[in-house]
Amino acid sequence: MKIEHPTPINWQFAKRAEQLQSSVIREILKITMRPDIISFAGGLPSPATFPVEHMKAAFDKVLSQQGKIALQYGPSDGYAPLREWIANSLSIPGSVITPDQVLMVSGSQQALDLLGKVLIEENSKVLVETPSYLGALQAFSVYQPQFVSVPTDDYGLLPEAVDGIADGARLLYALPNFHNPTGRTMSVERRMALVETCARHGLPLIEDDPYGALSYRADPLPKMLTMNPSGVIYMGSFSKVLTPGIRLGYVVGPTPLIRKLEQAKQAADLHTSQLIQMVVYEAIKDGFLAEHIPSIRTLYANQCQVMLDALAEFAPEGVKWNKPEGGMFIWVTLPKHIDCMQLLEEAIAQKVAFVPGAPFYANEPEKNTLRLSFVTVPPEKIREGVATLAKLIAAKI
Ligand SMILES: Cc1ncc(COP(=O)(O)O)c(C=O)c1O
Numbered sequence: 149m150k151i152e153h154p155t156p157i158n159w160q161f162a163k164r165a166e167q168l169q170s171s172v173i174r175e176i177l178k179i180t181m182r183p184d185i186i187s188f189a190g191g192l193p194s195p196a197t198f199p200v201e202h203m204k205a206a207f208d209k210v211l212s213q214q215g216k217i218a219l220q221y222g223p224s225d226g227y228a229p230l231r232e233w234i235a236n237s238l239s240i241p242g243s244v245i246t247p248d249q250v251l252m253v254s255g256s257q258q259a260l261d262l263l264g265k266v267l268i269e270e271n272s273k274v275l276v277e278t279p280s281y282l283g284a285l286q287a288f289s290v291y292q293p294q295f296v297s298v299p300t301d302d303y304g305l306l307p308e309a310v311d312g313i314a315d316g317a318r319l320l321y322a323l324p325n326f327h328n329p330t331g332r333t334m335s336v337e338r339r340m341a342l343v344e345t346c347a348r349h350g351l352p353l354i355e356d357d358p359y360g361a362l363s364y365r366a367d368p369l370p371k372m373l374t375m376n377p378s379g380v381i382y383m384g385s386f387s388k389v390l391t392p393g394i395r396l397g398y399v400v401g402p403t404p405l406i407r408k409l410e411q412a413k414q415a416a417d418l419h420t421s422q423l424i425q426m427v428v429y430e431a432i433k434d435g436f437l438a439e440h441i442p443s444i445r446t447l448y449a450n451q452c453q454v455m456l457d458a459l460a461e462f463a464p465e466g467v468k469w470n471k472p473e474g475g476m477f478i479w480v481t482l483p484k485h486i487d488c489m490q491l492l493e494e495a496i497a498q499k500v501a502f503v504p505g506a507p508f509y510a511n512e513p514e515k516n517t518l519r520l521s522f523v524t525v526p527p528e529k530i531r532e533g534v535a536t537l538a539k540l541i542a543a544k545i
Contacts, residue, residue, distance in 0.1 A: 227429060252397075274295055276288075281328045297509070311349075324355060328476075332479070358385040448474075463538050464541060466483045481517050
């Protein structure tokens, strides 16, 4: 039976839904999925790093030995052995994290939404780096904050700028390791200064760290979480060290906040897949990541170098870029008069794509910036793509 001639619904979306917009990057990605395009646009990890056989074995073991538990509903805070594993991996002498400080989430992107839900009041101040991760701006904007941009330089966020803007802010969101989109790394001194400044103002500091394990150096820099576990909220993810398709991340913080986030998580989706958490625990519990991550770092470090060499060879005078110490991105700044949105159209016509920098700015965008990802494009194509892009830029200088 079907209703005849229903009255058409005039969809009236809630005010908060009006803030929702498709990410420009996801729109660009749709175009750049075409196989004939050399795409530096994606933020996707390289599929060459996905441990398919290892995951297959872990799925098989979990399903054959604990299938009935794995396929059942699970606790909202997550699978206890995995939370314990994460707490141990984040603990250092003098700064111990306990499992009840860990909440498993369906990708760390969900943590951004839950944090927005429980911390951001309409019109309240939220401090973000200039530029910042677009997915965080998207997640927070639903809660209608007033974004305040914290200035940055080539070494990341400037902690001394926070004093003048911290008053009344609900949180500061920072990406200290191999920043998305800039690829920058915040120095230890700046991390300490930022943690100290936030602690002085009683300002919650979110440390988003999906790329931290992908350091090209032997000695990764200390996490801000270890400097003040009572004031720093740490976000981690399995997306860049295992696979993103499993949608598994975690948020770590003081227990009153974690319990509130757990309630918000319960309301949103009850819990993150028990099956996936058990499989990931099975996959990593015997030290797999310690063998696997170095191979990701080596691949990314090599491809990063190919792109840096190509930029040095082909980029015209007036173009600047950074040398990342890890992660997946290079940030490029062109002469002020060049609009990268327009450049993108021309680049796509020449079968090369990148992400313009403007959408990553919460306030005044710098339209002459762009992000290049070097992890999914083979070396010879990196050279070809950079050469094409450099020619287009040179024609505008
Ligand atoms: C800075 C940053 N935070 C969070 C995320 C979300 O990661 P996921 O939800 O896959 O854990 C991403 C994804 O690219 C990211 O770049």
